[in-house]
Amino acid sequence: MKKLLLSMSAFCCVLVASGQDLISKIPANASAVVTIKGKRMTDLVSVKDFSNSKLGQMLNKQLARESKEKVMNLEDLGIDLQRNFYYFLEVNDGVFNNCFLIPLKNPKGFLNMLSESEKERIVTENRISYFQDDYDGTVTLWNENTLLLILAKDQKLDYSYYDDFYESPSIAIEEAQVAEVEEAPIEAIAPVEVAEEVVEEAVEIEEEVIEEVVIEAAEVEEAIEDPYYNDYYNSEEYKQQEAAREKRRKEQDAKRAARRKELVETTLTKAKRIMAGNYSQGTILKNPNYLKSIGTGKEEASAWVDDFGQIYKEALPANLYGGMMNPYSFMDIDRIYGGISASAKLDFAEDHVAINTVYSMSDEMARIYKPMYEGKFNSNFTKYVNEDRLLGYMSLNMSTEGMLKAYPDLIDTVFKDTGDQSYGDAVALGTHLFSLLIDEEGAAEIVRGDMLLLLNDLQEREVTYTDYEYDEDYNYKKVEKTKMEAIPDFLFMFSSEQKPLFDRLIRIGVKEKELTAINGMHQITGLGKSSPFDLYVMFKDNTVFLGSSKNDMMAINRGTFVPKLSSELRRNIKKNVTSLYANGGKIVSEIPVDSYPRDLRDKVQMLTSSTGDVHLNFEKIKGNTMKGKMIWSTPGEGSRNSFEYFLNMIDSLMD
Amino acid sequence: MQKTMLKRFLLYPFVLVCLLCCTSCFEILEEINMNSDGSGSMLVTFNMSKSKTKLASIMMLDSINGYKVPSEDDINEALKDVVAHLEKTAGISDIQKTKDFENYIFTISCRFENVESINGIFKELIQKQNKNGQTAFSTKNFSFEPATNTFQRHFKYDVSIKKSFYHLNKEDRKVFEDASLTSIYRFKNPVKSVSNPNAKIAPNKKAVMLRVDAMGFIMGEQNVANKIQLTK
Numbered sequence: 001m002k003k004l005l006l007s008m009s010a011f012c013c014v015l016v017a018s019g020q021d022l023i024s025k026i027p028a029n030a031s032a033v034v035t036i037k038g039k040r041m042t043d044l045v046s047v048k049d050f051s052n053s054k055l056g057q058m059l060n061k062q063l064a065r066e067s068k069e070k071v072m073n074l075e076d077l078g079i080d081l082q083r084n085f086y087y088f089l090e091v092n093d094g095v096f097n098n099c100f101l102i103p104l105k106n107p108k109g110f111l112n113m114l115s116e117s118e119k120e121r122i123v124t125e126n127r128i129s130y131f132q133d134d135y136d137g138t139v140t141l142w143n144e145n146t147l148l149l150i151l152a153k154d155q156k157l158d159y160s161y162y163d164d165f166y167e168s169p170s171i172a173i174e175e176a177q178v179a180e181v182e183e184a185p186i187e188a189i190a191p192v193e194v195a196e197e198v199v200e201e202a203v204e205i206e207e208e209v210i211e212e213v214v215i216e217a218a219e220v221e222e223a224i225e226d227p228y229y230n231d232y233y234n235s236e237e238y239k240q241q242e243a244a245r246e247k248r249r250k251e252q253d254a255k256r257a258a259r260r261k262e263l264v265e266t267t268l269t270k271a272k273r274i275m276a277g278n279y280s281q282g283t284i285l286k287n288p289n290y291l292k293s294i295g296t297g298k299e300e301a302s303a304w305v306d307d308f309g310q311i312y313k314e315a316l317p318a319n320l321y322g323g324m325m326n327p328y329s330f331m332d333i334d335r336i337y338g339g340i341s342a343s344a345k346l347d348f349a350e351d352h353v354a355i356n357t358v359y360s361m362s363d364e365m366a367r368i369y370k371p372m373y374e375g376k377f378n379s380n381f382t383k384y385v386n387e388d389r390l391l392g393y394m395s396l397n398m399s400t401e402g403m404l405k406a407y408p409d410l411i412d413t414v415f416k417d418t419g420d421q422s423y424g425d426a427v428a429l430g431t432h433l434f435s436l437l438i439d440e441e442g443a444a445e446i447v448r449g450d451m452l453l454l455l456n457d458l459q460e461r462e463v464t465y466t467d468y469e470y471d472e473d474y475n476y477k478k479v480e481k482t483k484m485e486a487i488p489d490f491l492f493m494f495s496s497e498q499k500p501l502f503d504r505l506i507r508i509g510v511k512e513k514e515l516t517a518i519n520g521m522h523q524i525t526g527l528g529k530s531s532p533f534d535l536y537v538m539f540k541d542n543t544v545f546l547g548s549s550k551n552d553m554m555a556i557n558r559g560t561f562v563p564k565l566s567s568e569l570r571r572n573i574k575k576n577v578t579s580l581y582a583n584g585g586k587i588v589s590e591i592p593v594d595s596y597p598r599d600l601r602d603k604v605q606m607l608t609s610s611t612g613d614v615h616l617n618f619e620k621i622k623g624n625t626m627k628g629k630m631i632w633s634t635p636g637e638g639s640r641n642s643f644e645y646f647l648n649m650i651d652s653l654m655d
Numbered sequence: 656m657q658k659t660m661l662k663r664f665l666l667y668p669f670v671l672v673c674l675l676c677c678t679s680c681f682e683i684l685e686e687i688n689m690n691s692d693g694s695g696s697m698l699v700t701f702n703m704s705k706s707k708t709k710l711a712s713i714m715m716l717d718s719i720n721g722y723k724v725p726s727e728d729d730i731n732e733a734l735k736d737v738v739a740h741l742e743k744t745a746g747i748s749d750i751q752k753t754k755d756f757e758n759y760i761f762t763i764s765c766r767f768e769n770v771e772s773i774n775g776i777f778k779e780l781i782q783k784q785n786k787n788g789q790t791a792f793s794t795k796n797f798s799f800e801p802a803t804n805t806f807q808r809h810f811k812y813d814v815s816i817k818k819s820f821y822h823l824n825k826e827d828r829k830v831f832e833d834a835s836l837t838s839i840y841r842f843k844n845p846v847k848s849v850s851n852p853n854a855k856i857a858p859n860k861k862a863v864m865l866r867v868d869a870m871g872f873i874m875g876e877q878n879v880a881n882k883i884q885l886t887k
Binding site for chain 1: 682684702704705707708709711712715758760837839841857858859861862863864
């Protein structure tokens with residue numbers, strides 16, 4: 001009930017706002033919509049403050065240069081920065097219409113940005129003005145309060161090459177010959193003899209081809225000297241072929257020109273229709289999938305992409321969809337992408353910036369994917385994390401057993417099982433065999449699917465290097481010098497129940513002198529003396545450990561490792577399918593100053609104090625959706641919110 | 656296969672942190688010992704020892720910044736190619752090479768009949784560069800005039816060097832920040848004068864050393880050109 005009320009109030013807010021809002025110009029069948037909320041952005045940082053920032057000053061300079069000093073700043077541009085900006089994508093029968101809707105306060109400012117040739121092409125009719133690019137059809141259309149830009153891309157123009165290909169008579173003859181050749185031996189060969197004969201034939205054909213190529217190459221060389229060869233280009237036959245080729249080329253050029261002309265006309269009609277906003281099927285606010293993605297509407301920017309399967313279908317011209325020139329014709333696009341949609345929201349909060357993503361899929365795909373992400377996380381992993389030293393981590397909580405079981409279903413789904421060119425039956429047979437051969441539970445005993453990778457502090461290590469010392473006569477001798485370098489300490493853990501297999505691998509490693517036993521663990525010696533870090537490997541409590549710190553590995557082995565982990569990080573690691581964390585300030589401070597580019601070295605202090613933590617988490621699949629969230633903390637002092645923080649950061653770096 | 660998987664899933668993050676933390680620079684040492692008759696020996700040392708941690712990290716990757724990382728085998732092959740090229744060059748003999756993959760120091764030395772033989776080594780390479788890069792580098796790098804007893808290191812700066820540098824991304828440019836080129840020329844006869852203001856004459860007057868920073872060289876602020884006048 002609460003959810004319903006929330007959705008209804010959000011819907012009402014949108015409807016109220018839509019009186020002035022440009023969303024009323026987006027059709028219900030739009031495939032993607034991006035929104036930038038001008039009011040929320042200018043509430044975070046005023047236009048005046050933005051203009052005073054270095055980024056704003058750069059933009060102002062650019063505007064002044066482009067407009068020959070008629071537009072000196074954002075305000076002069078005549079754009080209404082208090083209203084919402086939109087981008088939407090409409091895909092119809094192979095034509096991608098990229099549409100930008102920009103709210104205007106005063107079109108004069110925008111007109112000052114136009115070149116003289118663009119101004120000369122302006123057409124004004126029924127209170128709207130526009131000009132259009134005759135070649136690609138790009139339309140710039142505006143009235144008193146709205147600017148619309150449409151960039152149309154016709155896939156049919158890109159694919160028109162294939163028309164030439166198939167309409168060419170010589171290619172058609174060659175294809176017919178190839179088809180005959182291909183068909184003949186298949187009928188003639190008895191099934192039992194296939195393998196041997198194919199190999200023999202392949203060898204024979206290869207030999208013949210090589211011989212022919214050599215002979216042909218020799219013939220061509222001779223022909224260059226041969227008057228008959230030169231006469232060929234003056235022969236009637238060649239001239240006729242040339243004339244036929246020229247005719248075909250002209251026909252194709254005319255076809256492309258006609259398509260281009262059609263695109264120019266339809267794009268202009270579309271632009272006028274969008275500006276009027278009179279759609280028989282209603283606006284995007286009638287699209288239930290879009291409405292579901294709106295949420296609370298407190299974000300500064302959002303992006304929504306509708307059914308990927310539908311976009312794919314619309315993206316390919318009707319004559320190609322399902323045809324042999326469709327590069328994905330062997331895949332069942334409807335089943336793979338059908339019902340998949342995604343949305344993302346960007347929120348500049350006071351002390352952090354967040355990007356929330358929601359990925360929805362069809363019931364069938366959710367059923368296949370779900371077991372892959374249903375891993376059990378090994379709680380022991382968190383006993384070996386010390387947050388005081390932690391620079392970052394990456395956890396993965398998958399299920400090997402689930403993946404191996406889902407794999408055949410997934411492959412069966414990808415490959416179609418209909419039509420003459422279907423691989424469906426062959427693939428289904430293959431995946432069935434795979435299922436029979438693989439012991440999913442056995443494989444999961446080796447690698448269960450949960451793992452944690454920790455990047456601990458950077459340790460200063462003394463390294464030697466060779467330099468030269470010169471005497472006064474410039475005779476030199478090699479000398480060994482030392483310097484300090486920071487090397488990262490890392491620890492990787494994954495669950496496994498196959499200690500006997502691990503022990504066997506260790507024995508082989510020791511025998512091959514790739515491993516050396518040290519205090520109950522093994523050092524990998526095969527990395528070479530100049531390797532930046534040492535590597536140790538160990539099996540303990542159904543966990544394989546691989547780490548670069550001898551002390552940490554020994555502490556884990558003895559059971560004396562001191563853990564420290566906040567409940568937030570512990571929860572993120574355990575509950576999510578994958579979780580990433582980076583302690584920004586600590587990483588920046590621990591990287592040696594000399595390693596930064598020269599122009600950044602004096603800013604390390606500033607970067608250390610103002611670089612925050614980054615968290616990225618992807619939840620398990622719930623229902624048909626998978627949610628992700630990235631949070632970047634913005635601890636910068638003197639910033640009222642995270643958007644201002646980024647502007648201040650850019651200002652500091654540009655100083 | 657297993658090594659590649661290990662690299663991709665495990666070592667990459669740490670190797671990348673190593674790359675971020677470790678400094679990189681290199682030194683090229685060019686040493687020529689000239690006899691009075693114009694013959695002599697040459698030794699070129701490519702010393703990347705100071706960056707060995709970073710290089711060892713890079714060698715663990717398949718590619719970096721879009722460039723394929725050469726393996727030890729690739730480097731060995733390249734060195735073999737250099738030796739093969741030298742063997743084919745007229746007037747070059749006694750070619751030796753050393754390689755130290757632990758410290759990343761590589762050397763190539765040879766004897767030459769006259770300095771024209773050294774020019775012959777790079778002639779083809781420079782011609783190719785001039786053709787492809789539309790540059791005008793001289794194929795004459797060294798000259799020796801017995802009549803005047805003058806040894807010259809020729810070099811004319813071309814702005815394409817700076818342009819090529821700016822075509823590199825920021826990370827690649829860092830490699831040149833602390834790099835240097837050192838030339839040491841030794842003679843039987845005492846040195847009377849040198850034209851390059853950065854060149855130093857040894858107190859015994861028998862050697863000249865010139866150290867040029869890579870960045871100074873790339874920007875055209877420092878030059879390796881030098882005219883060395885020897886006493887008769």
